[in-house]
Amino acid sequence: MNPSLLRVLTGAAVIPAIILMNHLAGTFALTVILILLAVKEGRRFRPLPNIILLTTVSAAHTLQPYGRYLFSILGHPVTLGSLAIGAHKALLLISFIYLSHYIMASKPVIPGRLGSLLSLQFYYLDRLTSEWKSIPHKRPYLAVIDALLVRVSDQEEAAIPSNAADIPPASARQWQWSIGLLVIVYSILLFSTPVSEMITRAVSG
Amino acid sequence: MTRRSDIDIHLVALLSAVAIFLSSIEYMIPKPIPFMRLGIANLPLILALGMLTWREYFLLAVLKIVGQGIITGSLFSYIILFSSVGTIMSAVAMFATYIILKKQVSRIGISVMGGLFSSLGQLLISRILFFREATYVIAPLFLFSALISSVILGVFSELFIKRSTWYASQGEKRI
Numbered sequence: 001m002n003p004s005l006l007r008v009l010t011g012a013a014v015i016p017a018i019i020l021m022n023h024l025a026g027t028f029a030l031t032v033i034l035i036l037l038a039v040k041e042g043r044r045f046r047p048l049p050n051i052i053l054l055t056t057v058s059a060a061h062t063l064q065p066y067g068r069y070l071f072s073i074l075g076h077p078v079t080l081g082s083l084a085i086g087a088h089k090a091l092l093l094i095s096f097i098y099l100s101h102y103i104m105a106s107k108p109v110i111p112g113r114l115g116s117l118l119s120l121q122f123y124y125l126d127r128l129t130s131e132w133k134s135i136p137h138k139r140p141y142l143a144v145i146d147a148l149l150v151r152v153s154d155q156e157e158a159a160i161p162s163n164a165a166d167i168p169p170a171s172a173r174q175w176q177w178s179i180g181l182l183v184i185v186y187s188i189l190l191f192s193t194p195v196s197e198m199i200t201r202a203v204s205g
Numbered sequence: 206m207t208r209r210s211d212i213d214i215h216l217v218a219l220l221s222a223v224a225i226f227l228s229s230i231e232y233m234i235p236k237p238i239p240f241m242r243l244g245i246a247n248l249p250l251i252l253a254l255g256m257l258t259w260r261e262y263f264l265l266a267v268l269k270i271v272g273q274g275i276i277t278g279s280l281f282s283y284i285i286l287f288s289s290v291g292t293i294m295s296a297v298a299m300f301a302t303y304i305i306l307k308k309q310v311s312r313i314g315i316s317v318m319g320g321l322f323s324s325l326g327q328l329l330i331s332r333i334l335f336f337r338e339a340t341y342v343i344a345p346l347f348l349f350s351a352l353i354s355s356v357i358l359g360v361f362s363e364l365f366i367k368r369s370t371w372y373a374s375q376g377e378k379r380i
Contacts, residue, residue: 019278057233064235086235093229096276113214120218121225121268128226142365145223145248149371152219 011103026192041105061086220249225272266296294326295319313359320355
């Protein structure tokens with residue numbers, strides 16, 4: 001198995017853990033791990049856009065009050081539940097962005113026709129998220145989506161997948177990294193809920 | 206033939222990536238009512254009409270369902286059933302409308318057909334598997350919200366097609 005395919009499969013195996021994680025702290029931990037992985041693979045991490053995303057999505061969700069009342073701003077109630085839902089959604093998106101960066105650290109080479117299609121889909125998704133960040137003004141949306149499509153389509157030649165047979169297989173170290181990552185991710189999924197319940201019980205006495 | 210095939214793979218991959226990307230943007234927007242959404246992830250399906258063969262078009266629909274399921278976290282829940290039936294029925298309706306009526310229908314009409322059939326499919330699943338008779342209570346509001354959102358999406362698609370340089374550049378690839 002070539003290293004890029006191993007990375008794609010490892011990334012795909014992480015997806016269920018991200019989706020099934022319903023605990024905010026667990027989702028945060030997974031997001032941090034995926035950011036670190038992307039950085040390790042040479043991708044740049046800019047905190048500000050992620051903080052803005054986290055803040056705006058959380059703030060937008062306060063429009064739908066839910067859960068415990070915290071405080072009010074200009075008469076509008078800010079609730080813990082709505083903030084948590086917004087933060088969870090934002091963290092989910094951030095984790096998928098960095099998972100995509102991790103998978104795309106080198107152009108993925110998946111064998112077969114469907115494999116080529118999935119490789120290209122990953123490639124274009126990665127390009128779209130990267131180009132989106134580089135566009136300073138996000139409005140009007142119509143022009144921005146058009147600009148995104150033009151920019152990404154211009155890189156069509158770079159998207160052509162390499163031949164899987166030309167690439168050497170993944171090393172033992174790369175296998176260890178992938179297995180280690182999956183063990184950590186699924187340990188977080190398995191233990192986050194019981195551990196958080198223990199903490200809540202201890203705090204509440 | 207090989208070159209034509211390569212171009213199609215690129216276009217399907219690009220449009221499916223756009224659908225997933227738009228799903229993620231839509232996911233960030235809070236919904237006033239759980240089922241009420243704009244459906245901007247359907248934009249690639251509307252734009253793809255006339256560009257892709259029916260096989261490629263339905264492949265795009267399947268890739269959109271899976272991608273959307275991953276982004277919204279619904280891939281391993283019963284919600285994916287609603288999403289799948291809605292998208293497939295919408296894709297069939299939009300593709301059939303486009304093939305039968307061609308120039309006699311605008312993208313607004315196509316979008317409304319898609320929105321209507323998507324809602325009908327989801328109501329059908331709701332009636333058969335989940336909410337039984339209670340489905341009829343929610344149906345009018347559900348269909349009305351689908352009508353409004355599909356008109357908005359249709360207008361957006363129509364404007365996009367008229368003004369987009371990317372869409373104009375795809376002219377030679379159309380079937």
